[in-house]
Amino acid sequence: MAGLICLFTCQPGLKAQLCNHTVRGIVLDEHDTTALSYANIAIEGSDKIAQADSSGYYEIQGLCPGTYTFICSHIDCTPVKKRMTIGERFTELNFYPEHHVRELKQIVIRARSNHEVTSVRASIDAEQLTSLKTSSLSQSLRTLPGISVLSTGNNIEKPLIHGLYGSRIAIVQQASKLEDQQWGNEHAPSIDVLMFDKIEVIKGAASVRYGSKALAGAVILEQGPLYKQKEARHTLVATLQSNSPGLAASSIIEKGLGDHNNAGWKLGLGVQKNGDFMAPAFVLSNTGNTNLNGAFSIGKTGKKWDTRVTLTSRYTRSGLLLASQIHNQNDLERAIGSDRPLTERPWTLKIQAPCQEVIHSSAIYNGSYRWKEDHKIKINASYQHNNRKEFDVRRGGRTDIPAVNMNLHTGQIEVVDDHQWDETWSGSIGLTLLAQINQNVPNTQRRPIIPYYTLINPGIFVFQQANFDRITLEGGVRLDHQALDATYYDITQKRYEPHRKFTNGVASGGFSTVLWHQVNVRVNAGMAYRAPDVNELYSNGVHLSSASYEVGDPGLTAERSFKWITEISNDKDRQLNYSVSLFHQSFKNYIYQKPNGYVSTIAGLKLRYDYVQAPAELIGSDAWLNYRINPWATLQARASWIKGTNKETGKGIPLIPPFAAGAGLEIRLYKDKKSGKEGIFKVDADHTGRQKRYNAEELFRDPPGSYTLVNISLKIKGKNSRNTYELKCNNVFNTAYSNYLNNLRYFAPQEAGRNIICQYIYNF
């Protein structure tokens, strides 16, 4: 909570000299995700003290007019002191995130950190996050508006932000970009949510902070403030589910270190084992999954230095649908013509080829040095290693030899200077460096699809923010230089050593303001150039589990994106809470795969896909609302819509999520304020439309029809939320449907059916 921001707001009222003044307000965490319940608000030199309730609200009554120093302290936060003159009958004193809703005619005093606050963000709330501890990142994010999931089968999933994915999204953990062969459609992010206390998606335009690869947005994962108490804190989450049948468990332990309450550690362990998924009419053979996670973090907060080191390691073995293993156009046509997968086997926990095995390890250092109260230097460094093995059904006993075996090493370092010049102006300057190498382990007996390469990417960014009474303005620029050297052999064993250099800029700007009745407006626009990825430049060969032959183009140029997004929303603690956003993104030289006839091979004809560039455009809108009908019932609704156009053909772009809308009703069955015992029932319906905009030449099969899924859940919280039990049923009616965003929909005409989930959470 190093960057806890204070914001004072005062409402004009009648002047009075009596000691009947009241200070009240809300304490929310740094990024407005959750209320900081039970924070203490004290007045220096007085015995007056108040504690915020579970929604973060507090009140101190009976104050005389005068000037006081307020101290806001919370178990996980550095105390914040603010001096304030009380002259009005009621004074609002909110402890808020950096940019938040402010009332009209308010006086604003703030100490803020340099974040891109005018970007449109969405985050997962803390309680939901705990119950997602045993889920994948993509599953966790899919609940957010504007976020969809691109899947390959049933357990390999990657997030889509406003219709874009892969190399166009930055996934950032503890200020370090995840580098894990993210270019592949069938490569799920090698990250586990276990250790993180905050997951946020930035849907805004180009991010100066995270570079050109964030041109579609960024997913930010961060650990909460260091836990420094002597008594250990444990969280245990266990999940049992019916489809795919399996078990997942995770455990988190946190404990303080030493006698000074300034150091602590956190250990997270997770395990997951699932068998084959089941569609209503058949078994989705070989879609099991095994996951092992371990992470350890240790840190210290000093007078000047804050330091934290995080180590993570994750092992994943995921099966790919058996029926997806096809080798030519005829096989594909057979698969599409069939109403069940071409290859089936009885249900099992076993995972056989085709499958993937990924081990991702990282070591991350986060340091921050407080020069002065308003001047900080941050140093973030990391090393990541990603080993990716893909197993194919092969002849001659080669099935156990990986067909793809790559080692990706990435080192990153950034130094950022954060400066608060005065009450209005603040800014930061940063230097970043990324160095990466991809090595192919030579025993595969297959020509690697991605060459050996080295990438050096130094970058510099400048960011400025101005906070006026009701308006925040910000802008930044970034420059990246990328030097990419690859080495590979073509099919005739001829050696190539291409060098490419790209120098690309990112620029973004935005403003946010408050209109009336806490209506918040954010406008954000940005331009970014993304250098082509290695696969787009140099891939040449058959891609696993597909009947296609991919051909890169070494002459591709950087794609340019211009995105503009506007959001209108209101404050979180209102009876009616809503957000509506609208975006437009245009691309020059948008890189995509275009079919280009067939390649004749001994195994028959394979579709040839070339990487090409074309102008493209995306327009879309997300909306959601939360309406508290009464203390016992809350109505939720959400919708998102995107239209993607290839400006050259005038037709749709592949893999743009179809229109989706959902509604839910949450009913609190009972609640005991004292003990915190609570029972919540929830029913949800999610409708997904049919994608009507597509280019028939770019798809093997037309997009599937629309479908509606109904989910219900019952949650029982025990005393002080020590024990939480949840019983969920997803796809209650066992609806048979096909998902347009599943790369393997050609090989299995149905997705997984009904899933019953039991979850137990224990905090002690």
Place this chain on the structure above:
Amino acid sequence: MKNKKNYLFGLLAIALTGLFSCKDDVKPINEEEVINEVTVTLRDGNNTVYTLSYKDADGDGPQSPQITSDKLPANTTLTGTLSLKNTLAEPEEDITEEIHNESDEHQFFYLWSGSPAPSVTYSDTDNNNRPVGLEITLTTHDAYEGTLNLVLRHQPNKDASGVAQGDITNAGGSTDVDLQFPVRVE
């Protein structure tokens, strides 16, 4: 505290120098499982040899394969053997042997266009007494001009209806070889 920073930069420098030392270690991959030569050798009662041959000197590369086929005599019973090779690997790989060793998981299908097409029966079996198709008996009928589509399926369902008789319809599995030979019977 300055030391800490220096230490980090030092680590990065070491990592960077490590990165650049292995470019020369990148060697071409010996792709052993490629099939680039397929030969069907047919013999009549007099031991006269007729061959259908497919050769692709650069595998999946840009060069077109060479396909040749001998004219077959009409109304004759021929015994046939199939040979598959990878001549791109060093040393050359005999794929026939590989398929023979995994005969449970493989089956060849001989599919003809038009009529009166020659007929093929399997002469070999796997461990489960099901056909493989490396050895066949081919019987020609009257004069014919058409195409033989030779298909090798990996992991077919050999129990499915018609598969043991050489009908590919229900075979399933994935395709390892799918070739077209022009055939003339005179």
